[in-house]
Amino acid sequence: MKSEPMMNYTDLSTPDSFRFVFRCDRCGAGVPSERYLFSTKEFLEPLHEDVRALLWTRQHDEAYERASGEAPTDFNRCPVCGRRVCDECFALSPEVAEVGTDMCVDCKKLWETVVQTAGHRFGGAAGKG
Numbered sequence: 001m002k003s004e005p006m007m008n009y010t011d012l013s014t015p016d017s018f019r020f021v022f023r024c025d026r027c028g029a030g031v032p033s034e035r036y037l038f039s040t041k042e043f044l045e046p047l048h049e050d051v052r053a054l055l056w057t058r059q060h061d062e063a064y065e066r067a068s069g070e071a072p073t074d075f076n077r078c079p080v081c082g083r084r085v086c087d088e089c090f091a092l093s094p095e096v097a098e099v100g101t102d103m104c105v106d107c108k109k110l111w112e113t114v115v116q117t118a119g120h121r122f123g124g125a126a127g128k129g
């Protein structure tokens, strides 16, 4: 098992199907997963309610595993703060390449502030006319 932190998500599962909406940690934009159907067709007998509930819980867990395994492809993991953010919240601009990694826009802002502060301190302003 990977020890990825749990993503933000909304559970849209119903008694008949499973679906999850995974959310950007920054802006909350949602990406819905596939819809997985609850299936009891391998059982010929009508199921007792408790058995059905158990099966539902099991299939729900499996559906979540699958959905959460696919969801990260829609999100970017910020290596600085560890949040999973949508493309809108992820800085892929060329200047970020200078630090050797991409990061979320919040961390990028912070980084830019640090760089600007450092730039002033190390006297970059002179020489331009």
Ligand SMILES: [Zn+2]
Binding pocket: 024, 025, 026, 027, 028, 029, 085, 086, 087, 088, 089
């Ligand atoms: Zn976002």
Ligand SMILES: [Zn+2]
Binding pocket: 078, 079, 080, 081, 082, 083, 103, 104, 105, 106, 107, 108
């Ligand atoms: Zn970040």
